[in-house]
Amino acid sequence: MPPAPLLLLVFNRPSLTDRLFEAIQEHTERPIYIAADGPRADRPADIEACQGVRDLVLNRVAGRDVRLRFQPSNMGLANHIPSAISWAMEHEDRLIILEDDCVPLPGFIPFADELLERYQGHPSVAQISGSNYQNGISRTPCSYYFSGIPAIWGWATWKRAWKLYDRTMPGWDALRNTPWLSSLFHDPTHAHYWRTLFDDAAHPAKGSLESWAIPWTFNLWTHHQLAVTPDSNLITNTAQSAGTNSSGTSHRNMSPATGIEFPLRHPETVSRNEEADAYAMESFYLGSHPVERFFWRLRLPLRLAPLRRILRLARRHLTHPQPGA
Template sequence: MTVPVVVFAFRRPDLLEQTLAALRADGVPLLIAFSDGPRDTGDVPGVTQVRRLLREVSWCPVEVHERPVNLGLGRSVVDGASRVLDRYEAAIFVEDDLVCQQGAYTYLTAALEHYADDPRVMSVTAWTHPRITPDGLDGRPYFDGKAECWVWGTWRRAWEGMDRPAVETMERCAARGVDIERYGSDMPKMAAEAGPRNLWAVGWWYHHMLSGGLCLRPPHSLCEHTGWDERGTTVTPGALRWRNPPLRPCPPVPERWPEPAEHPDCAPLWRAAVDGG
């Protein structure tokens, strides 16, 4: 199956250029881009340059959706993913400040194909971090009960229900006896702020938890955030501690994929990383 890569872009052409170069080097066969509209006149030059870059892609078929207004990242992702997954069984999603290691597309599409009909698996990702990666993987991927928002892929079947507000999904988890702080005490606060702050990822986390779904992670990260700066102003406060060490080559596609079961160290590692600082 052809799995499109969906790019969400706003006003940073310098970062988008790096993202597109990495996708080109990885041989991505189909690109769908959502270009968010400017919030004010100050955003117009950046948005204009971003759209020019997207329209100039010639190394694969490209479909560019230029939003007439600014939705913000959360609404843009949920709307864009829903629209793409209405047309395709599966897709991979990348924001404009993420760069993938060569081989990541092949790795993720192989995982999407292998687990396509397994309801226990709800997503795959190219990202992990030493703070939350279990020991002793020996180059094998692993399953986490917490989903990911940095270079991730999913299927139409797993995305259904993502139109609910995050706080509602969290409350459904609590009603079923699911520990809503399983992956960190910050999760309920983030769910409460998801609407006002236009966040989407916490709803994706709770969507997995509500269904007991799993996210497949690689043994080491296959992507990195390019929006860091010395003050960390392009990311949330304290996020620089999530910068990865230099990326290593992509591991080979496994001959035998793991049986879907969450690694027992995942939740404790997340709580230590989030609550331990």
């Protein structure tokens, strides 16, 4: 099978885009798709920054097999990324997907290539992840395990899996008050976390998190899908950069990227590693600061927007306490 095409998602950060190109320079003989979101109407500096990214891209891809998609105005993360994936999937049956702030180690692309081929027809595998949130803890004697949580900081998927994507999250309202989430996460706080995020994504309001990945997670869970996850981290993420086109629920610490050995050692069975997922919830998804995890543990009956405001205020107070406090 030929190498999988790359989809690069860029925006307004020339230095990060240049770093991403440096990281993939040994893999540019394969087809490459590049999608650039447009400048935000309320951020005048985006005009020059976005143009800087596009100029860099045009210089980098001269003479190569590349398809470009430059948006004239800003679509936002929740619209731009799924739209770009669907655009590239019109021409391909699988993709390796990298945002500008997701820098792969040399082993990630060969890892994704091999496993895209190995699991291309598997009925329970929808994604190959590059990120690992285990802080150096090995979860398997093999090169990878299977997670129920699809990490999207450097990942790959197939057209047959992407067909499951539906931003409207059909079925969530019917599932919300059932034991469904509790059957996936035995810790009530973990189930509460995802219930809060799914409510926010399915019924967005002012201040909602602009996310395509939350619906993607829901879509995979309702179809009983798993994500291949490397036993060591293969992606360096710089998502806290000021130019980001997104906003998260928390500050998250990324495990150091350490690489992977070849030949890969494959598991004999495909089954979810619940211990690894529970650890990832505590070490990554609930936030890197104890106060974030504390507020999630309270399981407050709040929408995500006010909860995010509380978390921001708490972090600010703890990081920069007021005089006399």
